[in-house]
Amino acid sequence: MGIPSVGVGVQAFDESAKDAKMKEGVQARTVSVPYNYFGETKDRIFAEMREAVPGIKMALTIPLTEEEMKTGEIQPPDEPEILVGGTLEEVQEYFHHFRMTDGLPIIPPTRDRVSEMLKGTSHAPDEILGLIRPEFLQVSVEKVAINAVMAGCNPEYLPVILAIVEGYIEHDAEMWIVSATSMVNFHLVNGPIRNAIGMNRGVGAQGPGNQANATMGRAATLCNINLGGWWPGKNCLGTQGHPAQYTFCVPENEELSAWEPFHVERGYKSDENVVSTFTEFGGFYGSCEGMRQAMPKSLLSVQRCNQAAILIDPSLSEIILREGYTKRKLKEWLWENTTETFESWWQDPFLPNFLDKRFGEPGYWPKTYQRGNLPPDTIRVGTLVPKQLAKEA
C-alpha cells in the first residue's frame, strides 16, 4: 500500500509468519507476544502489550535494511529427482527427518513403483494440476503418484486421490486444515469406483482393516504435507491435532441407504464417480466460560458416559486453574452440571439393556443419580463419578 506497517501476533505463529513472508516475497515486520489472547486475563494481555509497544514503534521507524529493500525474484533451489538412495531403514529415516511423512513407515517411492502407480490414470505424469495451500507448491500428476506410493495405495486408487487433490486446489479458500483449530478433512467417495477398487462400505468402514479406505485417506494427508507444505506446529496450529488427520476416506453405502446418494443429491448421475471433501472440527473454545458452556453438552452426547476421557490443552488448563478449577474441582463441577431430565435420559434406547429394569418405574432411580438440590425430574449423568471422586479423596 505504500505506507509502513507492523503486524502484531502470537509467538506460536512466528514460524508460520516467517514462511508466509518468504512465500509472498514480503519481509513484513512483525512483533509477537508469548501468549494467546483468547482466554487470557486482561492483566496479562495488558502486560504483554506494554512490553510489545516499543517494538512496534521501532518497526515503524527504524530504516529498512538492504534485505527489506530488495526487488527482483528469488529462484527456488533445484530439487533432485532422486531425493535419497539407501536401505529401507535409511530411506525411512531420511523421510521422517525431513518431515515428509505422517510419522508412520512409508513405501519408498522408487521409479518402478511410481511408474506402476501411474498406470492407474490416463493423465500424463507431467500434467500440472495447480498450486496447493498453504505453501502454494506446484503439483503434478507424478507428484501425487509418488505420495500415493508412499501411502501404500494400489494404482487403481490413483483417480480418487487425484480428484481429492484437484478439490484441494480448486477450493483452496475452504481448506482449513492450517487453522489454529484441529480440523479434519473427511473424504466421501460415491459411484461405482467404490466397489471396483474394493473399498469397505460396510461394518467398520471408518476403522482399520481395508487397504483402499486406509491408504487413500493417508495419501491425501501425505499430499497435504508434501505438496501443500502443511506441518503441525509450523502452519497447522491445531493445539492437539486429531487422529482422523492420519486418514479419513470412506465410501457411502449407497446400496443399503434408503436415501439418494450424496453425489446424486448434489446433481451428479448415480453412475458417476465423485469424491467430496468435508472439513470440520470439534472441541471447546479456549476459555473457562467456553468450557462451562460446551463440556457438559459434549459429555451428555457420549453414550451416557460413566467414564469419559477429556483431553485439555495445557494452555487451557492454566486458564481454567486460574479460575479455581483444580482437576478434582473440574470433575466435581462436571458431575454437578452434566444433567438432563430423567425422561430424556430414559428414552435412550441403549440404556435399558444395561440397567436395572426397575428404572422407568415412576420415581425409581438410584440415589447416586440425584444428589443435592436438583429438580425432582432431573438426574446427573455418570453414575461412577462419585465413587471415583471418593477414591481420589
Add this chain to the structure above:
Amino acid sequence: MTINGVYDALNPKGIKLPVRLFPLSPRLADLDHKTIYMVDLGKPGSDTAFDALEKYCSELMPEAKFVRKKKKLTYFADEPDLWAEVKEKADAFIFGVYD
C-alpha cells in the same frame, strides 16, 4: 529402482515457484503528528489486546494520532474499502492479532 536392497526414492515434494520480492515501504523518521491506524482483524480476544495497544501506544507516542478500526467481515475476508481508507488516511498502520 531397488538394487541389492537399496532404494532410490523419488522426491515427493511439490515444486516451489520463483517468488517475486516486494520491498517494504520506507519507514517514518518519527511518528510525531502522524496518523496511525490500528486495524483489528477480529480474532477472539483482540478487543482487549487493542485496548491495551491503544493505551500504551498513546503513552509512548503521545504526539501521534491513533485511529482504531475493526474489520466488519471475518479475519480471512478481504475488505477493500477498509484498506482504501487506510491507504488514503494513514501514515502508518498496525494490524493484528494473528494467532
